[in-house]
Amino acid sequence: SKVKVAINGFGTIGKRVAIAINKQDDMVVSGIVKIKPDYNALFAKRMGMNIYTIDKEDANEFKKKGIEVYGTIEDLIKESDIIVDATPDGVGENYKKLYNKYGINSIFQGGEEANIADISFNALCNYDEAYGKKSIRVVSCNTTGLLRSICALSNLSKIEKVNAVLIRRGADPQEIKKGPINSIVLNPVGLPSHHALDVKTVIPWINISTAAVVVPTTLMHVHHVTIRFSNKVEKNDILEALMNSPRIILVDSAISGIQSTSQIIDSARLSKERGDINELVVFKDSITVDDNEVQFFQAVHQESIVVPENIDAIRASLELSSKMESINKTDKKLGINK
Numbered sequence: 001s002k003v004k005v006a007i008n009g010f011g012t013i014g015k016r017v018a019i020a021i022n023k024q025d026d027m028v029v030s031g032i033v034k035i036k037p038d039y040n041a042l043f044a045k046r047m048g049m050n051i052y053t054i055d056k057e058d059a060n061e062f063k064k065k066g067i068e069v070y071g072t073i074e075d076l077i078k079e080s081d082i083i084v085d086a087t088p089d090g091v092g093e094n095y096k097k098l099y100n101k102y103g104i105n106s107i108f109q110g111g112e113e114a115n116i117a118d119i120s121f122n123a124l125c126n127y128d129e130a131y132g133k134k135s136i137r138v139v140s141c142n143t144t145g146l147l148r149s150i151c152a153l154s155n156l157s158k159i160e161k162v163n164a165v166l167i168r169r170g171a172d173p174q175e176i177k178k179g180p181i182n183s184i185v186l187n188p189v190g191l192p193s194h195h196a197l198d199v200k201t202v203i204p205w206i207n208i209s210t211a212a213v214v215v216p217t218t219l220m221h222v223h224h225v226t227i228r229f230s231n232k233v234e235k236n237d238i239l240e241a242l243m244n245s246p247r248i249i250l251v252d253s254a255i256s257g258i259q260s261t262s263q264i265i266d267s268a269r270l271s272k273e274r275g276d277i278n279e280l281v282v283f284k285d286s287i288t289v290d291d292n293e294v295q296f297f298q299a300v301h302q303e304s305i306v307v308p309e310n311i312d313a314i315r316a317s318l319e320l321s322s323k324m325e326s327i328n329k330t331d332k333k334l335g336i337n338k
């Protein structure tokens with residue numbers, strides 16, 4: 001029988017994870033927790049997902065809009081094997097006690113402090129260490145992007161240092177009150193940015209520094225990454241390692257003409273559900289090797305890169321599959337291609 005997964009928070013990440021769960025053959029969404037009867041709640045209803053509220057009284061507002069409520073978050077937890085918390089940054093912390101009270105396994109997101117869970121997670125980098133852990137934190141979109149390329153290249157030669165500059169999107173497309181709308185914001189001014197520390201929550205052995213700016217766009221993040229190895233590396237080996245790694249796609253600008261995030265998203269809209277890109281996108285033509293150092297550009301679709309990681313985190317926590325079995329299953333069901 002399928003593992004029952006509860007979802008708390010049905011926003012950018014929560015709804016995508018819910019849709020992805022229902023595509024797997026070993027798990028199913030048992031219900032979602034909503035606080036407002038908005039368009040996302042109407043969508044969940046249409047998808048046949050059972051809706052739960054935080055308090056009993058909240059249900060009235062849903063009923064007024066014709067949305068049936070199946071109970072409270074506590075009722076949902078009792079019926080579920082694991083809960084994915086995709087509430088806003090820092091809010092998951094408030095629910096930790098409730099999850100612990102019922103002894104339910106939990107998956108948190110990157111907006112929470114690392115100490116919220118037993119382990120911070122990226123499937124390629126540390127699936128085996130997360131196996132059987134009661135609570136797992138899937139790191140943020142930027143950290144996931146950095147970890148994908150670093151772990152894919154870490155077998156080539158010892159990595160001495162990673163330096164990355166992150167050009168971050170200002171808001172997700174539906175966020176009407178976030179900015180900037182006319183600025184490049186140093187975020188933070190003091191270096192390194194927290195992303196370096198966040199990468200270390202998954203691979204503590206890495207020597208990494210990051211800097212980040214926020215710009216007025218909603219589509220994707222772009223990183224410029226420099227990796228220095230202890231030995232000389234060959235461009236072909238870099239290419240092969242990236243191509244052979246799951247969840248990384250190389251964009252060939254010379255062939256496709258793609259040199260921007262808007263063109264990546266436009267092309268994704270032709271072939272991918274919602275135009276989501278679960279893969280890390282590396283610009284093949286940017287990969288430049290100088291002796292023991294490689295530099296390249298990569299792009300991260302912030303709304304969807306962590307979706308497959310959440311699926312694998314569920315399997316790792318509940319000991320459903322081994323690492324490559326889980327990654328391959330997830331990728332096949334989500335149409336993640338190489």
Ligand code: NAD
Pocket residue numbers: 008009010011012013014033034035036040054086087088089090091109110111112139140141172302303306
């Ligand atoms: P979001 O604001 O799009 O969605 C959050 C959802 O939680 C909304 O449905 C909201 O109504 C609901 N919610 C708000 N307060 C709640 C509460 N007290 N109890 C229950 N539900 C509540 O947020 P998001 O962008 O999906 O982010 C969720 C988590 O995922 C954060 O930790 C974030 O850092 C992380 N994350 C976000 C992105 C991204 O780019 N959007 C990428 C990777 C990771």
